[in-house]
């Protein structure tokens with residue numbers, strides 16, 4: 001990286017964390033947050049940390065953490081610290097940090113900024129409903145705020161069930177600054193005495209994330225805009241501890257393709273029916289290249305020019321949080337196709353060959369590597385996803401092809417006329433020392449004009465005969481790879497089929 005531009009960003013090395021909750025599948029919203037985290041860390045020569053926020057045990061989904069890690073690695077977003085790579089600030093799973101939260105919350109209690117609450121859930125529910133009726137805010141009524149600390153200690157020692165709440169100041173207001181939106185001010189009377197430690201002893205997000213961001217020396221918090229409503233509370237908690245605040249960045253939301261509202265379950269299944277998905281592992285399985293996915297999501301909320309094609313390294317060089325936008329971004333799947341195809345075309349032949357080979361092997365085909373390297377340049381332009389290699393090129397690895405008899409008939413020709421065309425083409429091809437684009441195309445063009453036909457008619461017959469399908473890579477280059485012997489064998493087989501029709 002060019003250090004002069006690094007200095008011009010005015011940033012010290014940033015420590016940034018991606019802090020997902022393992023409660024479901026990894027979608028493009030999380031992937032974008034992780035990507036911006038990664039870019040900021042790499043741009044400034046800092047660190048990118050993965051922290052698993054798994055304290056809502058009821059919502060934890062088995063396998064979700066692994067999916068997140070696999071997703072990050074597939075995208076190429078290698079993290080410097082995390083549950084499976086370690087680091088100086090571990091453990092990196094919140095469920096394994098219980099003691100740390102208790103220590104910190106005790107300090108907060110000593111400062112008078114947190115208190116134990118012994119209210120039973122049914123009382124809280126009753127209070128909530130009553131306050132709702134009276135059109136008051138439905139937060140906690142503060143009954144336990146004034147319990148004497150000695151009495152509270154005694155009740156806790158007696159084993160009384162309790163939680164710990166934040167003692168939100170009743171007076172005044174709180175201003176917190178989001179980089180993309182500027183200052184946000186809320187009267188403190190609107191901020192609830194939120195729970196910090198739940199009755200199961202685990203912290204809520206409000207507590208766990210603030211404590212960890214401090215203990216892990218996080219400099220920039222990049223997260224979803226769903227956290228804007230509790231953002232002032234978070235600033236209050238950090239300030240109550242007396243810690244320095246990180247830079248806060250709340251990203252824009254993704255809207256459904258129509259731009260009207262967020263993606264619903266129904267929108268997700270409509271997308272799936274058309275071969276698209278908002279889930280990272282689906283996109284991988286559908287054959288999208290990670291470079292294309294990254295390029296697609298990076299532009300949803302980053303104000304560089306829309307058409308910009310960038311590799312991950314180029315994104316790092318250009319990234320600047322000042323250019324992020326808080327405006328909602330509609331998901332546009334045709335852009336995903338565009339960026340996937342564009343990045344596939346930019347891959348080196350060997351790289352693309354290695355990436356498509358598994359598709360042929362999983363289809364039960366035996367792949368000759370030298371042949372694959374010759375095929376790649378013929379199909380590269382046409383691939384949007386890697387699995388597109390199958391319809392275009394699987395036939396190259398089959399001993400024989402099975403054209404539909406009707407497909408051997410040239411457009412506006414009869415079967416007999418088509419057989420005649422195929423016979424004449426056979427004679428020409430058989431007379432060539434080898435079949436290549438330069439040897440075969442000129443005499444074939446002559447044949448076409450001698451017969452008063454058009455190229456589509458003649459090439460259509462040959463394409464079906466040689467490749468077994470109506471769509472294929474360029475005909476003569478394909479024949480060159482298949483080899484003269486096989487080409488002649490296939491054309492003569494086509495002649496026999498046509499003659500029998």
Ligand code: GLU
Pocket residue numbers: 018019020021053205209222223224
């Ligand atoms: N665990 C939170 C979530 O999944 C993380 C929010 C944050 O990055 O602070 O939404």
